[in-house]
Amino acid sequence: MKTLRCVMLLLAALLLLPAAVSADEPEYTFVLTANGADSCRAAAGDIVTVTLAVRCDSGTDAVYAAQDEIVFDPAFFAFEPDSVLTRSGVKISTLHLRDGRQAVYMSFISYGSAADWAGETVLGSFRLRVLAEDGTGALCSSNYLxxxxxxxxxxxxxxxxxxxxxxxxxxxTFQTNGGGDIPPRMVYRGNALTLPEMPARAGYTFAGWYSDIDLTMPWLETTPVTADMTLYAAWTGAETASAQGTWLPAAAILLLAAALAWYNRRKHE
Known part of the structure; x- marks a missing residue:
């Protein structure tokens, strides 16, 4: 009886395992290349061909829908709108992002049977003209799925x-979000950045540097710099101070009003 119970528990545990452990669930990688490689050298005025491919790393390779935003700095590159080539069913558009960067958005959706993307399948390509006289321009996938x-x-x-x-x-480049100005710093590609002294902002406490405008990816001083980038300062204490600044006077007014009402009532008794 005890053995049967153990077997039943084992079967139940196997049935409750998440689908992610299944060998049949696919895993994908969005692969960007510049002139056919993960990095290439160029000079101001050169034209670079950017290609996006999707690689199926495991499981089935039947695709119903996919998307990617290829993000770049418009101070470094200029998009060539007449250079777009895409796979059948893939649509492309350009986006202007909140942090000042731009993106080329590629998307695919099948309303019928799935597309058979075996191995590594190219979704499309486009060209960028190099504007910068120095530095390294990053081409990054974002919101891919x-x-x-x-x-x-x-x-x-x-x-x-x-x-x-x-x-x-x-x-x-440093975006201090209300703190004092910090001039840009130059660092050799692949080396770590020596961060500047903490910026000052009255009424706030500095909470570190982040590599994204939404302050979700902390930047570690040991992280190597691989391309031109912007770091964003995070701050704490403002909401607490603001809340206390509005709540305490209001509470004081209410207490004073209650005290005056009690005093007037006692006075007329």
Missing amino acids: VSSQDGMTHFPAGAEDAAVVVSELCRV
Whole structure:
């Protein structure tokens, strides 16, 4: 009886295992290349061909929908709109992002049977004109996914980005978000950045540097710089101070009003 119970528990545990452990669930990688490689050298005025491919790393390779935003700095590159080539069913558009960067958005959706993307399948390509006289321009995948057949979930996916090297010195710009101005710093590609002294901002406490405008990716001082980039300052204490600044006077007014009402009532008794 005890053995039967153990077998039943084992079967129940196997049935409850998440689908992610299934060998049949696909995993994908979005692969960006510049002139056919993960990095290439160029000079101001050169034209670089950017290609996006999707590689199926495991499981089935039937694709119902996929998307990617190829992000670049418009101070470094200029998009060539007449250079776009795409696979059948793939649509492309350009986006202007909140942090000042631009993106080329590629998307695919099948309303019928799935597309058979065996191995590594090229979705499309476009060209960028190099504007920068120095530095390294990053080409990064963002908001990339391959969805399930019902579109309710998406499969595990990674990304391999690319870079265009004009010079080995990368420019790091600091957005202090209300703190004092910090001039850009130059660092050799592949080296770690020596961060500046903490910026000052009255009423706030500095909470570190982040590599994205939404302050979700902390920047570690040991991280190597691989391309021109912007770091964003995070701050704490403002909301607490603001809340206390509005709540305390209001509470004091209410207490004073209650005290005056009690005093007047006692006075007339």
